[in-house]
Amino acid sequence: MTGPAPQTQPNWDWRAAGNFIGGGAGSGLLILGGIGALYAPIPLVLVTGLALGLVAIGLTLVWLEIGRPWRFMHVFFNPQTSWMTREALVAVPLFVMGGLAAWFNDPWLCLGAGGVGFGFLYCQSRILTAAKGIPAWRDLSVVPLIMITGVTEGAGLLLAVILQAPGNGRWFLILFLFLLVVRLAAWLGYRWRLEAVGAPAETLKCLTDISRWFVPLGFALPVIGASTLLVIEPHALWTALGSGVLAVAGGWLLKYRLVTEAAYTQGFAVPLSPVRGQGSAGPGARPGWK
Numbered sequence: 001m002t003g004p005a006p007q008t009q010p011n012w013d014w015r016a017a018g019n020f021i022g023g024g025a026g027s028g029l030l031i032l033g034g035i036g037a038l039y040a041p042i043p044l045v046l047v048t049g050l051a052l053g054l055v056a057i058g059l060t061l062v063w064l065e066i067g068r069p070w071r072f073m074h075v076f077f078n079p080q081t082s083w084m085t086r087e088a089l090v091a092v093p094l095f096v097m098g099g100l101a102a103w104f105n106d107p108w109l110c111l112g113a114g115g116v117g118f119g120f121l122y123c124q125s126r127i128l129t130a131a132k133g134i135p136a137w138r139d140l141s142v143v144p145l146i147m148i149t150g151v152t153e154g155a156g157l158l159l160a161v162i163l164q165a166p167g168n169g170r171w172f173l174i175l176f177l178f179l180l181v182v183r184l185a186a187w188l189g190y191r192w193r194l195e196a197v198g199a200p201a202e203t204l205k206c207l208t209d210i211s212r213w214f215v216p217l218g219f220a221l222p223v224i225g226a227s228t229l230l231v232i233e234p235h236a237l238w239t240a241l242g243s244g245v246l247a248v249a250g251g252w253l254l255k256y257r258l259v260t261e262a263a264y265t266q267g268f269a270v271p272l273s274p275v276r277g278q279g280s281a282g283p284g285a286r287p288g289w290k
Contacts, residue, residue, distance in 0.1 A: 006200035006267035009134060015065040017259040021252045022058025023087075023124050024146065026051040027117030028154025030098060034111030036158055036172065040165040044110055047158065048102040052095055055120070059091060083130050087123035094120050121150045136203045136262045141193040145186040149251040152179040156222070156247030160240040163229065173230045177223060180247060184219045187211075187254070200264040210257050218250015 029051040036042055079085045094116045101109035125146035128137040136142075155176045163169040191207050225243030229236060 004267055006135075006202065006264035008202075008261070009263045009265055012259055012263065013065065014256070014260060015061040017256045018061035019058040020124055020146065020255045020259060022054040022056075022061070024058075024121060024150030024251070024255065025153040025157060025248065026054030026056075026058065027094070027114075027121045027124075028150035028152065029054070029157050030094070030110065030117035030154070031114035031121075031151055032154045032158050032175075034101075034107060034114035036162050037107030037110050039171070040162055040167050040169065042158075042161050042165050044105050044107065045102045047161065048098045048110060048113065050157070051117075051154075052098045052102075055091065055094065059088075083123050083126040087120060087127065090116060090120045090123055118147075121147050124150075133266050134263050135199040135266060136194065136207075136258065136264065139190075139193055139197065141186075141190045145183075145190045146255070148179065148183045148186045149254065152176075152183045153248045153251045155179050156244035156251075159226075159244035159247075160237060163240045164237060170230060173226050176243075176247070177226050177230070180219055180223055180226070183251070184215070187214065200267065203262050203264045206257065206262040210254060210262070214250055214254050217246060218254065222247040222250070 029047065033042070033044065033047040033051060037044055037047075077085065079089060094113060097109060097113035097116055100106070101113050122143070125143040128134075128142050128146065129140060131137045155172075159172065159176055162172040191211070194207065195204060222243045225239050225246070229239055229243070233239070
């Protein structure tokens, strides 16, 4: 025991963050790939291949993190209590339906895979809320944040593909802008919620630091690029690529820091200071909390 103040959790490192990064972006890409394929002739083999590859990388990273990796089948044994088990179970039909969508080049199968991807994304977000000892993760406001971040990353990965496909891609630009606004609202709501219910001071400091680069990098610059495409030149490849990459990078950096840096433990608190003999108890103490 190192003291009563909150400490950064030592168990989840960049590999765990990689699961949220790859899984979120991959499932988000499947969700929007199915929708986009209904309106534009996009290369479903490449889209679903990239999406499933990202999910597979994320799952591989979290597999490498477990203490006994060759006992990974045990992850399937507790669906009634574990969101990680549910994530693993949902991953099976996700790969099956995604593979079928790529094989048959069928947008409806891709749309079905996207529906499964939505469930996968939800399971990922609930993995965080199940960590009750981490104030930055346990609040339910993290669920919409993780989910909309994954979908926005999928839109960023798909943006240039949709705009280069035949047809009018302005609808996707409007959707991309909408997702960026919703993601920012989810982030601001998450921060407001933690400040309202209380969190370790170092957690709140880290979230403030994240906002300093997330708002310009993950919101303002992609919005400027997408607005330029919407108003001036919808087929400008490099502008589309830049806006999409910035949107994806903003989400990945946010999740990386949320998992590895903002994750301070609960710590210990004393509701009242004890007193010897007669007299009134003194005020309580909660070291490390704002």
